Amino acid sequence: xxxxxxxxxxxxxxxxxxxxxxxxxxxxxxxxxxxxxxxxxxxxxxxxxxxxxxxxxxxxxxxxxxxxxxxxxxxxxxxxxxxxxxxxxxxxxxxxxxxxxxxxxxxxxxxxxxxxxxxxxxxxxxxxxxxxxxxxxxxxxxxxxxxxxxxxxxxxxxxxxxxxxxxxxxxxxxxxxxxxxxxxxxxxxxxxxxxxxxxxxxxxxxxxxxxxxxxxxxxxxxxxxxxxxxxxxxxxxxxxxxxxxxxxxxxxxxxxxxxxxxxxxxxxxxxxxxxxxxxxxxxxxxxxxxxxxxxxxxxxxxxxxxxxxxxxxxxxxxxxxxxxxxxxxxxxxxxxxxxxxxxxxxxxxxxxxxxxxxxxxxxxxxxxxxxxxxxxxxxxxxxxxxxxxxxxxxxxxxxxxxxxxxxxxxxxxxxxxxx
Amino acid sequence: xxxxxxxxxxxxxxxxxxxxxxxxxxxxxxxxxxxxxxxxxxxxxxxxxxxxxxxxxxxxxxxxxxxxxxxxxxxxxxxxxxxxxxxxxxxxxxxxxxxxxxxxxxxxxxxxxxxxxxxxxxxxxxxxxxxxxxxxxxxxxxxxxxxxxxxxxxxxxxxxxxxxxxxxxxxxxxxxxxxxxxxxxxxxxxxxxxxxxxxxxxxxxxxxxxxxxxxxxxxxxxxxxxxxxxx
Numbered sequence: 001x002x003x004x005x006x007x008x009x010x011x012x013x014x015x016x017x018x019x020x021x022x023x024x025x026x027x028x029x030x031x032x033x034x035x036x037x038x039x040x041x042x043x044x045x046x047x048x049x050x051x052x053x054x055x056x057x058x059x060x061x062x063x064x065x066x067x068x069x070x071x072x073x074x075x076x077x078x079x080x081x082x083x084x085x086x087x088x089x090x091x092x093x094x095x096x097x098x099x100x101x102x103x104x105x106x107x108x109x110x111x112x113x114x115x116x117x118x119x120x121x122x123x124x125x126x127x128x129x130x131x132x133x134x135x136x137x138x139x140x141x142x143x144x145x146x147x148x149x150x151x152x153x154x155x156x157x158x159x160x161x162x163x164x165x166x167x168x169x170x171x172x173x174x175x176x177x178x179x180x181x182x183x184x185x186x187x188x189x190x191x192x193x194x195x196x197x198x199x200x201x202x203x204x205x206x207x208x209x210x211x212x213x214x215x216x217x218x219x220x221x222x223x224x225x226x227x228x229x230x231x232x233x234x235x236x237x238x239x240x241x242x243x244x245x246x247x248x249x250x251x252x253x254x255x256x257x258x259x260x261x262x263x264x265x266x267x268x269x270x271x272x273x274x275x276x277x278x279x280x281x282x283x284x285x286x287x288x289x290x291x292x293x294x295x296x297x298x299x300x301x302x303x304x305x306x307x308x309x310x311x312x313x314x315x316x317x318x319x320x321x322x323x324x325x326x327x328x329x330x331x332x333x334x335x336x337x338x339x340x341x342x343x344x345x346x347x348x349x350x351x352x353x354x355x356x357x358x359x360x361x362x363x364x365x366x367x368x369x370x371x372x373x374x375x376x377x378x379x380x381x382x383x384x385x386x387x388x389x390x391x392x393x394x395x396x397x398x399x400x401x402x403x404x405x406x407x408x409x410x411x412x413x414x415x416x417x418x419x
Numbered sequence: 420x421x422x423x424x425x426x427x428x429x430x431x432x433x434x435x436x437x438x439x440x441x442x443x444x445x446x447x448x449x450x451x452x453x454x455x456x457x458x459x460x461x462x463x464x465x466x467x468x469x470x471x472x473x474x475x476x477x478x479x480x481x482x483x484x485x486x487x488x489x490x491x492x493x494x495x496x497x498x499x500x501x502x503x504x505x506x507x508x509x510x511x512x513x514x515x516x517x518x519x520x521x522x523x524x525x526x527x528x529x530x531x532x533x534x535x536x537x538x539x540x541x542x543x544x545x546x547x548x549x550x551x552x553x554x555x556x557x558x559x560x561x562x563x564x565x566x567x568x569x570x571x572x573x574x575x576x577x578x579x580x581x582x583x584x585x586x587x588x589x590x591x592x593x594x595x596x597x598x599x600x601x602x603x604x605x606x607x608x609x610x611x612x613x614x615x616x617x618x619x620x621x622x623x624x625x626x627x628x629x630x631x632x633x634x635x636x637x638x639x640x641x642x643x644x645x646x647x648x649x650x
């Protein structure tokens with residue numbers, strides 16, 4: 001290892017284990033209440049589906065103060081018969097360590113990749129530590145495509161509420177699909193499977209002192225896998241239910257992080273995406289079934305008010321890089337009634353491409369540029385909610401597919417303006 | 420005759436003598452001045468060509484410099500502005516040298532004072548320019564943040580931040596120039612403090628209920644946020 005980023009005691013533990021077949025990583029930060037369930041699900045999954053493989057569980061912690069690491073060490077499946085397991089099982093090695101480096105999920109993953117590299121594992125998976133819906137089958141679905149079918153990267157596929165994951169649905173998925181030509185439905189899902197080969201590839205990339213170490217690791221992993229021609233697939237994991245996120249989490253900061261990381265990758269892989277036209281489905285594993293999802297509340301008035309306030313106050317900033325006909329349309333939207341409020345797919349695709357070009361040509365400070373997207377995004381979400389209020393989950397999926405087609409058809413706009 | 424000689428001819432002779440003594444200095448001074456003008460024009464031409472060749476105007480547009488100087492009322496391309504500036508600086512330096520070559524003690528003293536003061540003018544100009552940049556930057560950041568927070572008076576907040584930063588830098592620039600040193604600082608403190616106090620009182624009285632509701636919501640976690648995940 002060129003850069004030693006794992007602590008000495010962990011290097012010692014790695015030295016004792018020497019070699020392993022499977023590694024499952026769990027990044028955490030103050031998740032004492034939920035991580036026990038995740039650890040047990042992982043242990044049960046490894047015991048049930050990979051009983052003869054030497055497996056390691058790595059908890060890479062961001063300095064929790066609520067005893068997360070203790071919970072990881074204590075949590076174990078005591079009664080394997082309850083999961084209908086009767087055969088002999090290889091013992092599970094556990095490594096729980098605070099990671100070194102810049103605070104963030106990316107640094108946490110870096111430690112996991114380093115340990116995977118040191119143990120020369122064949123397959124890895126990472127799962128979030130706040131998951132409530134994880135089952136042992138998730139481990140099978142994330143690891144098996146790597147071990148048995150030779151895939152390098154397994155992206156998750158979930159059933160989510162139609163209004164859940166709106167940044168994914170309205171920006172990251174359509175943009176990523178149009179750019180790189182692969183229909184990866186949850187590119188920033190957070191739970192992934194990958195080969196030891198790609199973990200070694202990730203480690204060698206010089207990004208660990210950049211924003212990737214803080215945030216944007218999910219989109220970075222997915223895009224790096226696709227843009228470098230690794231074999232990619234997705235696995236259906238069922239419903240994704242996790243601890244509610246901090247309600248005070250700033251939406252504009254979230255947009256800045258995720259969209260900023262996506263735009264940075266566009267710079268890095270411009271020669272790759274410029275050559276791609278259309279998109280193709282990727283192999284999908286797992287038996288798909290309908291899932292009951294909890295209803296969510298949406299404050300439509302607040303979103304539309306925020307959009308209209310943005311039109312009033314930020315239009316001069318947008319005029320610097322958004323085409324005049326889109327500006328005229330947005331100004332019209334400022335005065336329409338709630339029932340008629342609509343931002344069509346074509347307009348939304350053009351807006352996102354205008355922001356991408358503006359970020360590329362450095363029209364504005366990047367943070368200002370991306371944070372000024374918030375009111376437009378809220379307007380688009382409001383429009384989407386109004387449009388799909390009566391629709392079923394399948395119909396909503398069709399809507400999202402139409403939006404993706406729009407992004408693909410308008411890609412020439414991006415190519416012409418990307419100078 | 421003697422009288423005429425003493426009153427008119429002798430002083431005139433002396434004057435002519437002085438003039439003849441001074442003539443080379445004047446000619447040198449004029450020569451330096453004209454040379455400065457020529458050199459200024461040549462440098463302006465060369466720099467204008469060079470800056471256009473390295474596509475400075477396009478780069479400035481990309482980095483937002485054009486936007487800043489246009490806001491300051493300058494419509495010409497950046498390459499022209501810089502080459503003009505270089506030309507004028509050359510002419511000014513040669514004008515000073517030409518005046519110095521006259522060897523007049525009074526002019527020398529004035530020039531000395533002027534030259535010693537010049538760095539202050541330059542620093543003050545830099546401070547004002549930075550103030551303008553920072554004012555625009557933080558003003559825009561405040562505007563976007565307050566729009567995203569759904570604050571109706573976001574325009575006012577953005578302008579307030581921009582003006583406050585500009586006022587701070589203006590005070591610093593004037594202090595650098597030595598204009599009413601303490602008066603400026605005190606005046607600034609009074610004006611700035613007054614504005615902040617006025618806002619505090621206005622918000623205190625006018626927005627008492629809003630503030631109460633806001634704090635209650637924050638403390639109890641009863642925001643009107645949507646409960647879906649954006650990611």
